[in-house]
Amino acid sequence: MSRQFFKASLLAVALGLSAATSVPAQAAALRWAAQNDILTLDPHSQDHNTSNTIGAHIYEGLTRLDAKYQVEPSLATKWTYITPSQVRFELRQGVKFHDGSAFTADDLLFSFERIRQPLGTKQTYVSGIKEIKKINSHTVDLILEAPTPMLLTNLSNFSIMSKAWASKNKAESISDYKSKDENFASRNAMGTGPYKLVGWQPDQKVSLVANKDWWDSNKGNVTELSYLPIKSAPTRVAALLSGDVDIVTDLPPADFLKLKEEGKVKLIEGPEVRTIFFVMDQGSDELRDSSVKGKNPFKDRRVREALNLALDREAIKRSIMRGLSVPAALMIPPGVNGHDAALDAPLKPDVERARKLLAEAGYPQGFEVPLNCPNNRYVNDEQICQAAVAMWARIGVKVRLITLPFVTHSQTFQRFESPFFMLGWGISTYDALYGMQAWGHTRSSGADGNFNFGKVSDAKLDALIQQIKFEPDVAKRNAQIRAALLRLRDEHLFIPLHHQVRPWAMKPGVETLHRSNDQFEGRFTSIK
Known part of the structure; x- marks a missing residue:
């Protein structure tokens, strides 16, 4: 047994992911590995790509980027420029948070005030917005400081959080990440997105399950998604080759040509x-x-x-x-x-x-x-x-x-x-x-x-x-x-x-979109 395979086997046992106990492909469970863990589950705290990627499975914005990186509706169904500095957004009706509560304009207003708190690093995504005025429960006006060319794209990264859930769990404010402070939102989540959080074991595993009540439908078939932070590059690759993970989205350069020549896994190349x-x-x-x-x-x-x-x-x-x-x-x-x-x-x-x-x-x-x-x-x-x-x-x-x-x-x-x-x-x-x-x-x-x-x-x-x-x-x-x-x-x-x-490597049965923003998306992924 090679040393790399032995390391991967130990990892699989520790995480309950050995080949003997893995979930069958037909159950649409996917195990995704990369080298670093998320920093927090708080959607307004840290502008860190891995944290944002996991967060985007749970939380949603008024807009989102489609498969070709073009802006499309998400929690907003329509927007109209009343003036160059006033934009009316009609919010999607019937949307539920993962606890079954209804999404309304109040959650948007709460999230806007929260993301602007100085302890976070994501204020850029609401840059140019002076205020948000509630017209009714599902209509708001965004009042801009001036015409803002990046408004609709920025809003795709502005996550909407449940006001009631945050208040109930005393998470109205962002914690001081740099001082290692945490609150309930640091390790728990309540969004409207395509996946629900099951749990986060730092440095081990983030577990998500498909949101059966999501307003949209996934393009793929992944109903269970596990993110596994594996720091060691040889161990990540060995885990893929041994079948203990299904996709690695940060393939080490040293392994790229070798795996390409061997042809045992599927590679997607891209900048x-x-x-x-x-x-x-x-x-x-x-x-x-x-x-x-x-x-x-x-x-x-x-x-x-x-x-x-x-x-x-x-x-x-x-x-x-x-x-x-x-x-x-x-x-x-x-x-x-x-x-x-x-x-x-x-x-x-x-x-x-x-x-x-x-x-x-x-x-x-x-x-x-x-x-x-x-x-x-x-x-x-x-x-x-x-x-x-x-x-x-x-x-x-x-x-x-x-x-x-x-x-x-x-x-x-x-x-x-x-x-x-x-x-x-x-x-x-x-x-x-x-x-x-x-x-x-x-x-x-x-x-x-x-x-x-x-x-x-x-x-x-x-x-x-x-x-x-x-x-x-x-x-x-x-x-x-x-x-x-x-x-x-x-x-x-x-x-x-x-x-x-950043090439991605995966088992032959995995179909997904390579994302140049390095944000793997379960909604575009299938496994067989």
Whole structure:
């Protein structure tokens, strides 16, 4: 017995998923594995893709994205622009929450106030909405600050929660995730979506069952869905090959070609609209735990450019990603509105110029700084960080690598305790504004800069983002996006590394849609 198969067998026994006891395919049970767990079940707390993906099975928005990523009705059946800044939504009648209670406008108004609470990181999805006025139990008017081009797409990610359930369980407020606080909504859920939560065992399993009373119908036949976070890449692959899981949505690059040649599993190849990058604390007067005292090297554009020049992205693509990455200069990937391949050519590595820039900035011998990196979130994240540390060492920047599971990594940088850290950002709206507003705009108490944990603050970038938010003319808006992306690139406000390519692997009997937003959907999936 191979070591990988042995690990997978142990895992299956622990989770009750061994081949001998697995649910027959005809019962439409599907076991889905990826490397990291959800952070919370609270639909308004953390803008984290795995948590959002599970949440989208349970909760719904006024709109949703169809199989081709186009906006279609969900909990709203119709919307009418009374004026450019007032939109009337007719809510779907007869919809029930999973406990049988009726969905009404009161739940929408409650959820709107809740998602805007400052302890969450999802305010971007209601950006531009000044207020929601209730007309009657199933009609509301959204009053906008100004015409908002991304309104309908953003609303697909605004989850509607039961007001009565939240009140009954004292979960009206979002808990302070970064301080490890929880409330009832952190580990329980009450939505209207296609699946009901059965339970969550952290780091082991999320269990869902089909909602037989859902207002819509699934395109597939999956009635039981289990999500299994398996950190070890060899163990995930072994579990797929041994039949202990049915689909893996983050196939390691090292296994891709081998599995493709062997032909034992079905592979779906496709890009992911996610960029991996490094964030620098550019707001603090002194970097935390750095050798530089009394000032912050990251405030100097020359230092940021030097760190950028030190990275050999093609080497990382070749040796670590096995070809499954697209070296990046822009902070948004192909497939997102605003991306331009002509602008997305990264700097060629230049150690000598990087050293010269550091010397000009006053650091001829370099400096020391810690780097926080997740070890279970992005494709080969820890290995990438190790390679980057070695590359930065060549220009005299001594980086102390700290690797953590993403749940701890995320809490650390959200407490502003990481002066330098890796982050990945998927563009769920397929428009550049979503990312730029969250991590590029100066931090505020609302949606602007709500994920800006590097304290980036650039007046020109802020002005462009404000224009992009409300510009109705497509050509003008795209020109503003281009200018903002160039500002991000040329000022080196972040260090983009690459855009991920994300193949999925599954048993031959599984049929599903590959989603470039990396959000597996049970409603589009069948198994036999």
